[in-house]
């Protein structure tokens with residue numbers, strides 16, 4: 001093979017590989033995505049629930065509060081990534097979901113409101129972490145309450161009612 005052709009061979013092969021793979025990239029494991037976000041939510045609830053006991057002064061381990069505030073904040077920042085359209089009913093069923101999800105179709109129908117609900121949780125956990133880091137004990141209950149309200153507000157509009 002002459003050098004001129006060899007120069008193009010590799011990029012051409014790479015392009016072919018990318019094009020061939022693109023339908024696969026678009027395809028997601030819907031069950032995996034649903035289970036993943038439910039576990040992430042549980043982790044978030046674990047940290048917020050632990051912080052709750054500390055904020056109430058029930059546990060003499062206040063030095064661990066920052067750990068939970070930081071984890072909750074880090075997790076809250078992933079919220080906008082957890083709900084791809086393919087994993088929201090009824091799309092989820094069309095895409096072969098076999099596990100149940102409490103996510104409501106409203107997530108797909110009202111993307112702006114959903115984005116805002118996620119943003120509110122991000123800002124609430126950002127603010128809570130700052131209060132914890134500042135050691136501002138007086139501001140703790142209100143900052144923590146704001147976090148809980150951000151969870152509830154999103155669940156009210158975008159999560160199936162829990163019996």
Ligand code: HEC
Nearest residue numbers: 038041042044045048101102103117118121151154158159
């Ligand atoms: C932007 C919206 C939104 C915010 C904010 C949000 N959640 Fe959720 N959460 C959901 C949705 C939607 C589901 C249902 C997910 C599913 O079943 O696929 C859910 C599910 C859950 C679950 C059940 C997980 C399971 O086992 O199935 C828990 C626990 C939870 N959230 C806790 C929290 C806590 C604690 C916060 C606040 C710190 C929070 N969530 C903030 C939307 C949100």
